[in-house]
Amino acid sequence: MESTSVLLLLPIVLLIILLSVIKKERPLKARNPPGPRGLPIIGNLHQLKQPLHEYFWQLSKKYGPLFYMKLGSRPVLVANSSRMAQEILKTQDLIFCSRPKLLAFKKLSYEFFDIALAPYGEYWRDMRKVCVLHLLSAKRVHSFRPIREDEVSRMIQKISQKASSFETVNLSEMIVFLTSTTICRVAFGKRYEQGSGESVRFNHLIHEFQAALSCFYWTDYIPLIGWVDKIMGKIDNLDKIFNEWDMFYQQLIDEHLDPNRTKTTDDDVIDILLQLREEGSGSSFRLNVNHIKAILGNVYFASADTISTTMVWAMTALIKNPKAMKKAQEEIRALTTLREKQMVEEEDIEAAGLPYLNAVIKEALRMYTTLPLLLPRETMTTCTLDGFEIPAKTLVYMNVWAVGNDPLVWENPKDFMPERFLDDERKLSMDLKGHDFELMPFGVGRRGCPGITMALATMQLVLANLLYLFDWDLPNGMKKEDVDTEIFPGMTSHKKNPLCVVARKMY
Template sequence: MDSFVLYSLLSAVFLFFVFVILRKRHRVRLPPGPKPWPIIGNLPHMGPMPHQGLAAMAKVYGPLMHLRLGFVDVVVAASASVAAQFLKVHDSNFSSRPPNAGAKYVAYNYQDLVFAPYGPRWRLLRKISSVHLFSGKALDDFKHVRQEEIRVLVRALVNEKTKVNLGQLLNVCTVNALGRVMMGKRVFGDGRGGADPQADEFKSMVVELMQLAGVFNIGDFIPALEWLDLQGVQGKMKKLHQRFDRFLSGILEEHKIKAGEGDRKVKHTDLLSTLISLEDADGEGGKLTDTEIKALLLNMFTAGTDTSSSTVEWAMAELIRHPTIMARVRSELDSVVGQDRLVADLDLSNLTYFQAVIKETFRLHPSTPLSLPRMASDSCEINGYHIPKGATLLVDVWAIARDPNEWNEPLEFRPERFLPGGEKPNADVRGNDFEVIPFGAGRRICAGMSLGLRMVQLLTATLVHAFDWDLADGLLPEKLNMEEAFGLTLQRAAPLMVHPKPRLSQQAY
């Protein structure tokens, strides 16, 4: 065993020096960046919070940087103008994903939508998701589901007499709303909206996935060392995949059994029934398989739930910390909605100041602070610098949203910046304005953006409108912990513990 380890290390050293010699022979003008260490490159420079570490480096080396992580060229975009070059001007060249352990060991070996190589299969999966789950018609058809699950959450909060972990209950709500759309039933709980041990276990699985996916795995950047799994990441991913696969296989088999017992001519009423029907139908990329269906479900239940619930948790934390802003939002809600009913989807477009609050939340707390990596299909030139073929692209969404060249007082929570007369009154979070791109941009923009936006808006508006909020244990708002936790998604380091107090007329609940 020791001889194998020694051989692998010697091989890595040899390949490193070959790499350096070849690089010197073919000198090109790469973007600036910190000097890499031997073999491991700039991995030590990433720090415990990569999105923050890269933002700090960008202040020194500029918004377009080159790093070498192991043997992999990495380019970083840390300003709106540079991000636009990659995701708009050169979008087609950066539409594939680089190899990574998460896609291999968790996401069914690249058979999902998020990590699938750009091509016919990816287009098929994207089309299925866009048409059947995230289209305007689909969102309208299932708006009653979102409103019903939010009402379940509201009733649970009304009946709660002790402090609550808001993020925990939000996660149950978002998972059940998505579950009813996808499978026609709730995933967790008995419909009363309270905490559920299975839901807690599921959330822990999602958080673990995001934490593991956020690790810069040495094996991804030094292939000769992949088999050693020096950080233990791959082993943890394999075990986590088994847990997810049991969960998803159970859902799929149960649905197939129920479909077999019913009338096969009945119109499909949920996404999973539609996906199962596509196993026997040829499309642009061929038939769907059970594995691809489970991989799609994995995407939806991970990327489509925890991101929304954590964004709402950040929004509520900011509003509790800023009572003047909270009061203005609540006044607008009372004016538009009144105090005899809960907020509905149709109200959202009439809430101008509230929409600015949501945009400001997405700016300061983007659910994915460091974009999922993309890969250069061919070499190209950006801002006069050479970008090598095969280079990995990272867009630091978090750094862009806090760029002092784009935003006045960027660390302050100021919704007014998105109102008429503010600095960015027309800024859109849907990938068109690169100063704030919480869902990414270009071909690989988040497929569930429209659903995520509606869920975040409706949940946050309802919580602000329906309840007064006190922090647990007498904590003062100005003392609230706003630190971030490590991971692919932007979780709070400390959960938001609160006491909700109903403020509407009894008939509203």
Template sequence: MELLSYTILFLISLVSTFLALNFFSKTRAKTRHYPPGPLALPIIGHMHLFGSSPHHALYNLAKRYGEIISIRLGSVPYIIVSSPEAAREFLRTHELAFAYRPQSIATRYLGYGGHGFAFAPYGPYWKFMKKLCMSELLSGRSLGNFLPIKREEIQGFLQLLSIASADNKSVNIGEELQLMVGNVIWRMSMSRRCSGNEGEAKEIRMLVNDVSKLQIEFNIADYIGFFRNIDLQGLGKRLEVTHQRFDKKMEEIVREHEEKKEKERGESVKDLMDILLEISEDESADMKLTREHIKAFIRDIFGAGTATTALGMEWTLAELINNPRVLKKARDEIDSVVGKHRLVQESDILNLPYMQAIVKETLRLHPTDPIILRESIQDCKINGYDIPAKSGVFINIWAVGRDPNHWENPLDFHPERFIDENGQTQIDLRGQHYHFLPFGSGRRGCPGTTLALQLIETTIAAMVQCFNLKIDGNGEEGGTVDMSEAPGLTLYRAQPLICLPVARLDPLPLVE
């Protein structure tokens, strides 16, 4: 009986809270005009509406409530943006008001207490690191210096496919692509590879995977303050252990680079760690870089670049398998421009507009980060709606890329939509066209866009030139790839892309 009484009291309290919140929200709405949205539940707000794939859930909400809506995740207000026109207002017209990215407990912890670049507040430190990225680390000159690394890793991947083809063995394409991209980024960053099953390579690979998973894992403490000191999910303990493992490995690598610098390193190409250490010792620099800044920046490079770049390739290959007409047209273009006596190179991509269009069309349908995250730093008014300061913003670029007002037959895979009447690619993907934002836009757009595109386009072109991929494992024609998405904030495939590579050309004799 006593238990029943407590249950009744709890239910009365819950209902009272619910009614009070809605009363106060309606009272506030009389003086301020907030975007529309569904009715919130007590405590959790609209968490129950998100499901396992947030971009799908937000898309469905937008169809009911409009291009700008408001929701609440726990106690945190969020604005949902789902059209190109609304995205332009947030990312260009009012860009400075939304130049922050919301930080989670995980990003603060793994980013060395706010020393990371990716989620740093918009201000002097962020501006310094962005300038550093574009002028020293990811400039055309630096990427040119790293061209041999990219070429070696792509050739190594093609050799793996060639051996599998000779042995009539299927390959987990996505897994091998992730290793290849990881090798490129690790070698560029710290002159190391992450391939192999033993020793440091395996340790590095496990660290990167653990950090990436923890960063995007849902943590109820980010939204309901009551749980911040409880660690209900055990995430805090896992963050601490993973951070310590990562920091220990990074400290070893930093010390090794410092020791090598004391010796004569000759004229060898400097990796990103070398460049960062030199800048940290520059007394005339606008901002002093500490060890924590360097380690946090390197972590950001891995977290942002490895999985998403490999996923872009995996989705592209899946679409090509399912669209043999497109595959044939791409192969004919490569044979015409490059021929069959040498391997396609990065420098050839400018002369392969249809290949560029294929990658763009894939990123339109399958943006690997389907939601752009922002946070307002001041009150502002957009399209007549009041947007309060400290509101999180979800810009659903997955929905934007499928907007029927801007894309004809938006669900069809049709690369020709990116080819103009002169046979050249159109619609830039660096954030100037707000119906196509695979890498974000403006100040906080992805600084690694050029590197990602170079890897995706060159690798896909080489695979198209040299191999057919058969999903049924026996080299026969027919069959389609399952294009279902896995749950989560990053657009992983629900099913791994496992294929039998059938050699069309042997890539090794083609290497110059």
């Protein structure tokens, strides 16, 4: 918590002390799940530790797989097991499928005009249908294949140049740029050259957006002191970031509406949405510019950030596990379809299946879950869960990282073992599409990620080429044990320190 907030919080501290002295202790509500005791007004806010998913996992060992706490005035439910996940995300999905109206969520989604953050209702159902049918269908994802392959080819050239001069490769930076520019071309029809002024500005906007979305706002948890956010400049900062992104989106839309615009590729997401605005989307509402801007935010941030993070963790795990790296390389290099080819193409992957590579991706998603708590949900009505009464408007966190690292489900969960998805018949059938509650990095049910097809296609293509074309070493005499797995705090589990390696070109 910022030091400047201490003086602002003194009245609250004094009030807590006063209440503790004069208020008779009330019995705990017997119907609430167990959980840590909090303080009046602030609840358990002072007890939170980063990273949150690991902190919640530790609490679950004491209070069980389902526990209850208060963050200010907000009741909070945290689920940490596959059994609870199935109950929440499948059996009672309709009750648990809404989103909380948090300050940053509301502002940055154009008053919930998107699909990721919008509360459940008719608007959300129609908007999701529009996105699934017109933007994220298998046919549409396939149409973006040339963009994916072109960007991978460009990355290969850059890595090859560094390999020729024995330069260290910042693989984290390479992967983040590739994913970002791929999604920019898919969504905006625009490519930003790495290091250019446009690219630097765009990256700055991205970092500001992510920081604002993850920031703590008193307004969300203790509305009576929401004025603290204003005094500390958080509201003005949120407005500034929103306005910058709004101008960015508007510029892109204006460029697409320019009658003299020259298209270099097939329709991108903006083209499709503008066409739907003119022709009608078949939904209960007519798309306007703010709808389009909100969807663009979802397409970029729900894709680029999560895909790149998963690939960085997958390569980190392979660097730390040379035997797994060798198995994955042998599988890809054995493909007969790659003879006389400069790179692995998506048709090669589709023909071969590459079960070990897919097992590597699943294991990386299990160990280093990109969104360890998923996006928070909110109960729509009062309900009963596991014998406990859960109030309406309860904030719900599904700790999918804890589920993926549960020793009761996974043997040696701290070990990176892609083989577990090949040797165990039960885990062999896990497809990441929400049918298995032991592994659900893309979510489950109504709120499951609709972009899974795009995500998997990109991850398979990038990782297959990195493993096919290059051998990888650590620089400066580093050992595999020296490669860290520290997490940068935030909604997404970014690797704190970049993965820097040395590439040796094989073909």
